[in-house]
Amino acid sequence: MSYLAKNYNRKKISFKYGKGSFLYSTNGKKYLDFVQGIAVNSLGHSHPKLIKTINTQSKKLWHVSNAFQIPEGEMLAKKIAKRTFADYVMFQNSGAEATEAAIKVARRHFYSIGKPHKNRILCIKNSFHGRTLAAIYASGSKKMTEGFGPKINGFDHFEFGNHKSLKKKITKNTAAIMVETIMGEGGIKVIPDWCLKDLRKICNQKNILLILDEVQCGIGRSGDFFAFEKSKVKPDIVPIAKGIGGGFPIGAVLMNKKVAEGMTAGTHGSTFGGNPLAMAVGNQVMDIIANKKFLTNVKNISKYFLLKLNQLKYKYPNVIKEIRGKGLLIGLQIYTDQNKFIKKLMENKLLTIRAAENVVRILPPLNVKKSEIDLALKIIKKVCSESN
Numbered sequence: 001m002s003y004l005a006k007n008y009n010r011k012k013i014s015f016k017y018g019k020g021s022f023l024y025s026t027n028g029k030k031y032l033d034f035v036q037g038i039a040v041n042s043l044g045h046s047h048p049k050l051i052k053t054i055n056t057q058s059k060k061l062w063h064v065s066n067a068f069q070i071p072e073g074e075m076l077a078k079k080i081a082k083r084t085f086a087d088y089v090m091f092q093n094s095g096a097e098a099t100e101a102a103i104k105v106a107r108r109h110f111y112s113i114g115k116p117h118k119n120r121i122l123c124i125k126n127s128f129h130g131r132t133l134a135a136i137y138a139s140g141s142k143k144m145t146e147g148f149g150p151k152i153n154g155f156d157h158f159e160f161g162n163h164k165s166l167k168k169k170i171t172k173n174t175a176a177i178m179v180e181t182i183m184g185e186g187g188i189k190v191i192p193d194w195c196l197k198d199l200r201k202i203c204n205q206k207n208i209l210l211i212l213d214e215v216q217c218g219i220g221r222s223g224d225f226f227a228f229e230k231s232k233v234k235p236d237i238v239p240i241a242k243g244i245g246g247g248f249p250i251g252a253v254l255m256n257k258k259v260a261e262g263m264t265a266g267t268h269g270s271t272f273g274g275n276p277l278a279m280a281v282g283n284q285v286m287d288i289i290a291n292k293k294f295l296t297n298v299k300n301i302s303k304y305f306l307l308k309l310n311q312l313k314y315k316y317p318n319v320i321k322e323i324r325g326k327g328l329l330i331g332l333q334i335y336t337d338q339n340k341f342i343k344k345l346m347e348n349k350l351l352t353i354r355a356a357e358n359v360v361r362i363l364p365p366l367n368v369k370k371s372e373i374d375l376a377l378k379i380i381k382k383v384c385s386e387s388n
């Protein structure tokens with residue numbers, strides 16, 4: 001009898017401990033963990049530097065209210081601002097909180113410049129921005145919103161890749177376009193650079209803001225610090241979470257000066273957001289991941305992994321339909337049943353997770369070793385041959 005609510009369909013497996021890319025189950029088995037808490041443990045399990053940081057900070061100070069200065073948070077915000085487009089950072093605890101706060105920042109900007117009617121957010125249909133009430137209505141997904149009415153107003157939707165429909169949906173009331181730079185839950189769909197540039201152009205022409213949700217694809221996951229970086233597009237607002245905490249819950253909204261001006265004292269807050277313990281970990285994660293050499297390694301290992309996966313696709317054209325993704329945010333779109341395929345991978349000691357469009361999502365830690373990629377490839381190949 002479990003007293004946990006039944007809102008998750010949990011697999012019958014639990015873990016005692018983890019080390020790097022591996023998880024060790026309570027029944028004594030070793031798994032290659034290519035879920036990593038869904039792109040959360042960016043540096044794998046039990047990273048020695050993160051353990052040291054959290055141990056040191058836990059003996060000093062865990063929590064103080066945001067009513068006081070928090071030097072660890074000041075330091076992390078500075079590091080993020082120096083490394084990215086952002087002028088200001090507002091810390092939260094999770095991805096959904098960060099996307100909600102991003103929506104608030106956009107609306108508040110127009111309110112503060114005397115245009116409160118500009119408050120609607122234009123999103124991709126069936127995208128994913130989290131599970132709070134506003135975030136589920138931002139997603140435009142029937143499955144996520146069913147039974148949670150009344151509808152939260154203020155969101156419009158366009159089809160992925162359809163810029164004509166997007167342009168039609170923009171009205172005088174549109175405040176922002178909010179998209180995931182790489183759609184994660186939606187099936188690992190990468191928004192191409194030309195498309196991001198076009199989005200920026202449309203936003204400039206129509207005087208609306210661009211919000212790029214990098215909760216899943218940010219913080220090195222794409223091989224660049226942010227997935228939009230190579231496009232040279234500058235968003236106005238970017239919610240982040242997952243990878244920045246390396247397993248510790250952290251969320252944040254990054255914003256440029258123009259929009260940050262609307263967020264005056266008292267307009268937003270969070271009891272836990274930006275606490276010293278979380279900030280100490282965030283600083284350490286940032287020091288490791290925002291390093292050029294580290295990101296080059298992510299790119300190189302990704303190139304190798306994607307090449308080998310494409311070779312498998314060529315070898316098993318009846319099993320693998322498409323290899324999707326960028327960096328270490330990878331999707332195998334398959335022909336056979338997604339859940340059965342994931343189950344077979346798990347029976348062979350490789351953990352993966354589903355995404356929409358019959359995609360098997362593969363999320364190694366960013367510091368994964370080549371030998372671990374080779375092990376995963378061996379298991380995927382075996383399951384492909386058995387599914388052929």
Ligand SMILES: Cc1ncc(COP(=O)(O)O)c(C=O)c1O
Pocket residue numbers: 038094095096097099128129130131180184185213214215216217241242
């Ligand atoms: C793109 C994106 N935005 C927001 C969220 C919500 O994050 P959280 O589950 O931390 O609330 C997620 C979570 O998967 C996500 O992938």
